Amino acid sequence: MADQLAPEWFQHALAQAPASRWVSVLDCDIHYLRWGPAASDRPGLLFLHAGGAHAQWWSFIAPFLAEDRAVSAIDFSGMGDSGRREHYGSACHVPEIAAVLADADLGERPIIVGHSFGGFMALCYGDQHGADLSGMVFIDTPLRPEVEAKANPTKAYTRPKPVHPDLDTILKRFRLGPTQPCENDYILDFIAQHSVVKCEGGWTWKFDVAARGADHHDEPLVDYLSNMTCRKALIYGADSSMVSSDIAEYMRGLFAPGEPIICMPEAHHHLFLDQPLAFVAALRAILSGWNA
Numbered sequence: 001m002a003d004q005l006a007p008e009w010f011q012h013a014l015a016q017a018p019a020s021r022w023v024s025v026l027d028c029d030i031h032y033l034r035w036g037p038a039a040s041d042r043p044g045l046l047f048l049h050a051g052g053a054h055a056q057w058w059s060f061i062a063p064f065l066a067e068d069r070a071v072s073a074i075d076f077s078g079m080g081d082s083g084r085r086e087h088y089g090s091a092c093h094v095p096e097i098a099a100v101l102a103d104a105d106l107g108e109r110p111i112i113v114g115h116s117f118g119g120f121m122a123l124c125y126g127d128q129h130g131a132d133l134s135g136m137v138f139i140d141t142p143l144r145p146e147v148e149a150k151a152n153p154t155k156a157y158t159r160p161k162p163v164h165p166d167l168d169t170i171l172k173r174f175r176l177g178p179t180q181p182c183e184n185d186y187i188l189d190f191i192a193q194h195s196v197v198k199c200e201g202g203w204t205w206k207f208d209v210a211a212r213g214a215d216h217h218d219e220p221l222v223d224y225l226s227n228m229t230c231r232k233a234l235i236y237g238a239d240s241s242m243v244s245s246d247i248a249e250y251m252r253g254l255f256a257p258g259e260p261i262i263c264m265p266e267a268h269h270h271l272f273l274d275q276p277l278a279f280v281a282a283l284r285a286i287l288s289g290w291n292a
Helices: 008-015 089-104 117-132 146-151 167-171 183-193 221-226 245-252 276-289
Strands: 019-025 028-035 047-048 071-074 111-115 137-141 196-199 201-203 232-236 262-264
Touching: 008 183, 019 089, 019 276, 028 089, 047 089, 047 117, 071 089, 089 117, 111 117, 117 196, 117 221, 137 276, 167 183, 167 196, 167 201, 232 276, 245 262, 262 276
Parallel strands: 047 071, 047 111, 111 137, 137 232, 232 262
Antiparallel strands: 019 028, 028 071, 196 201
C-alpha cells in the first residue's frame, strides 16, 4: 500500500481509544471494544463485522457515534482476538451477541449494526430477540430470494492460511474480500495492522479458516427478516458487487413502508472504508429518524 497521510478526522477518531473487554460464552473467550459513556438514556449500538474481519474495522467509525451513547464492536469467535471453537455458526454467534449486549451495558433496547456476514448474524439474533431491540441496520448485507440463494450457495473458505516470513511481507499481502478498489490507503493500513498475528515460522492472519464456512448461511434468513418486529434500515454501496439494485429492491419488499434504504454513491461492498464520513452521516440520519 502506498504511503498516505491519514486525515485529521481519522487521527482524532483513533485517539478516542476504546476499552478492550472480554466475556466468556460457551467456554470461549469473546473479545469486544467499547466506547462512550458508562450510562446513557440513548440506546447503545453494537457493530457486527463481516466474515474474517474484526472489531477494529469500526475503530474510526464508532467514536463519532459514542459522544452521547455507549457503542461496542464484537470479535466473533474464530475472528479477531476472540477464542477459537471446533464448530461455528449462529448457534454460538447469537449467544456471543447476547453476552456482549449485556456485558457492555448498551441499555434495554440497543441497536445492532451488521456489515455483510454481520448482518446475517444480526438476523439470526433478531429472530430470537428482535422485540428487545430498538432497531437493526444492515450494511451491504445481500439477502436474496430463497430460490436464487439455493442456486448460488456460499462457498466455504477452505484454503489453509499462508505463513509469511515477516510483518512487512504479510501487511503488503492484505486484500479486501470481495476484491474491490479502495482509495483510502490509511484505512487499509490500519485494518491490516490489526488483522495479523505472529505464529510459528512467521506471521499469519488472525481468522480461523473454519470460521468462514458456508454453514453460517443455511438458515431461513428471508423469513427472519420478514418476521422481524424491530425497525430496520439498509445502507448499501452503489458500486457493490454483493448488493445490486435488484437485491436492494427485493429487500425493500421485506421492509415495512418507510423504513430507510440508502444507496451510497462511489462506494463498494466495504462502503464505510470507501466513504467513512458519509457513512457516519447516513447512520446518524437513520438514528435521528428513529429518535434513537
